[in-house]
Each structure stands twice: as C-alpha cells, then as structure tokens.
Amino acid sequence: DDSYTLVKDGTLTVVAELGFAPFEYMNDQTGDPEGFDVDVINAVAEKMGLQCEYLPNQKFDTLVPLIKQGGKADVSIAAITITDEREESVDFSEPYLDSNQAIVALKGSTETEATLNDASKQVVCQGGTTGNDWITENLPNATCVPVDDVTAALTGVQTGLYNAMVVDLPVAKYMLTNSFSDLDIIEEIATGEQYGIAISKDNPNLTKAVNKALEDMKSDGTMDSIETKWFGS
Ligand code: ARG
Known part of the structure; x- marks a missing residue:
C-alpha cells in the first residue's frame, strides 16, 4: 500500500x-x-x-x-x-459529470437572454464561476453582479434585487424544486461543461x-x- x-x-x-x-x-x-x-x-x-x-x-x-x-x-x-x-x-x-448553465428568473418574468443584455438589468452569479464568465461574454451590456453565496443570489432574484441569475443547470433544477418554487429556469444554456x-x-x-x-x-x-x-x- x-x-x-x-x-x-x-x-x-x-x-x-x-x-x-x-x-x-x-x-x-x-x-x-x-x-x-x-x-x-x-x-x-x-x-x-x-x-x-x-x-x-x-x-x-x-x-x-x-x-x-x-x-x-x-x-x-x-x-x-x-x-x-x-x-x-x-x-x-x-x-x-457533464453539466450546463441555466438562466433563472421570477416565475412569469418576461426576461430573455436578449432583454437581459442591458445596463439596467442586474444579472447575479457566484463569483469566479463559469456562469460568471458566461455573463461577461454573452451579456456584455448587462450589469453583472458576482456574489459568494448561491442561496443569497437566488433570494435576491426572488425579492427583485436582481433580474436573473446564471448558475449550473443541475443546481438550478435542484434548488428551484426544493426551496425556490417561485423561480423558474427561463433558459437552458448548452455550455457542454464537465466537472x-x-x-x-x-x-x-x-x-x-x-x-x-x-x-x-x-x-x-x-x-x-x-x-x-x-x-x-
Ligand atoms: N461549475 C461552475 C464552475 O466551475 C460552478 C461551480 C460552483 N461550485 C461550488 N461548489 N460553489 O465555475
């Protein structure tokens, strides 16, 4: 041994x-x-x-x-x-494991990738993640807000502090099912990531x-x- x-x-x-x-x-x-x-x-x-x-x-x-x-x-x-x-x-x-990203917003929200790409829109993510990179690259006009804590970020989307969050799809699915039932995945992003x-x-x-x-x-x-x-x- x-x-x-x-x-x-x-x-x-x-x-x-x-x-x-x-x-x-x-x-x-x-x-x-x-x-x-x-x-x-x-x-x-x-x-x-x-x-x-x-x-x-x-x-x-x-x-x-x-x-x-x-x-x-x-x-x-x-x-x-x-x-x-x-x-x-x-x-x-x-x-x-294979993974992808998701855009999460309030249920019934009319936001899309296109509407979020605007300086008036606050898009939250966990700092230093691939979600953070995705926002920088794909929503260059949005106001990207990196935070440390995913639960705090989702709570901020819930309360209207942020317009949307970008986070790993399996985490979005799990957290929305288990705690954030008033949030929705408005778009799945096929980033083709691997952990x-x-x-x-x-x-x-x-x-x-x-x-x-x-x-x-x-x-x-x-x-x-x-x-x-x-x-x-
Ligand atoms: N998969 C993403 C990345 O690598 C997010 C990982 C976040 N993991 C965590 N334990 N908070 O950037």
Whole structure:
C-alpha cells in the first residue's frame, strides 16, 4: 500500500465551497458536508484506502488558488468545471459529470437572454464561476453582479434585487424544486461543461490514483448508484 506517498497520514484532505446543492452543502442537523460530490470523493478515498476529511468551507474563487498553492488540501471537488484557464494552475481528474448553465428568473418574468443584455438589468452569479464568465461574454451590456453565496443570489432574484441569475443547470433544477418554487429556469444554456476533481500539479501520482478510483467506480456501478441517489434514474 503506497497511499502514504500520495497524501499525509492516510487522509485525503478535501476543500470545497459548501453552498452548491445537490453537489455539496452542509447538513444543518449533523453539521457534516453532504451531496453528490461528497459521495464521489468518499468513494474515491475508500477505493484508495484513505480516510476523507473536509476542511472548513471556502469561497469558490479561492479553491483553485488553494490547490495550486498546495499544503492545505489534497483535492478540491466542488462541481468545478474543467477549463483551459484553470488547467494552467491545477491538474484535473478525468471528468466525472457533464453539466450546463441555466438562466433563472421570477416565475412569469418576461426576461430573455436578449432583454437581459442591458445596463439596467442586474444579472447575479457566484463569483469566479463559469456562469460568471458566461455573463461577461454573452451579456456584455448587462450589469453583472458576482456574489459568494448561491442561496443569497437566488433570494435576491426572488425579492427583485436582481433580474436573473446564471448558475449550473443541475443546481438550478435542484434548488428551484426544493426551496425556490417561485423561480423558474427561463433558459437552458448548452455550455457542454464537465466537472473534474482539482489536484496540485506537484502530485501527479495522486491524480493517477484518483483517475484509477474513478474508473473503477464507473465500471463497478458505484458512480451509477451515486447518480441515481441524487438525480433519480
Ligand atoms: N461549475 C461552475 C464552475 O466551475 C460552478 C461551480 C460552483 N461550485 C461550488 N461548489 N460553489 O465555475
């Protein structure tokens, strides 16, 4: 067993932004992180014969820099889209899930991509996300408002503070079903994103081991059962 050469003390240290249900969120009862990504990384760690330990919640836009800087966390799993820009700073595992973006607005709203592209329109997003990039590129005239917290952003759309939010489609679907029933997905945007686990470029053997674990999880049904648990069949 060479796991000690990959991480310290047999513990895979994980950092995330824990406000992104159903991928990662805090269970208020237990105080533990929960979600699709939490199940994935726990299964990865188990395959590698490691314990899994979450560090305290961090802002999304600090995750890639934290992994790049090294020393604090071994991996970040946080519905992080694999992008060329991020790949300059960190390595990514093989993709573990496909995703897209969504535009969310009040139910009955007449906003469209076209009407939102105006300086009078406030379009909110989580700062540093691919949704943030999408607004900058595709709604250059809109007033883009990056915030840290997705729930606060959606609450702002609900109260009319913002005209719309751009966020990952599976998160929009989940949060609108579970808490924000007066909001609607007014447009799905086929960005064709893929989520990967971010790992320091200084630890290529860890990336290899994580990829091996993911491959095993895809072939032995573990990944399917995690997908079914969180997204249905
Ligand atoms: N997939 C998007 C991105 O990589 C959003 C991820 C946000 N994740 C989170 N845990 N808040 O930019």
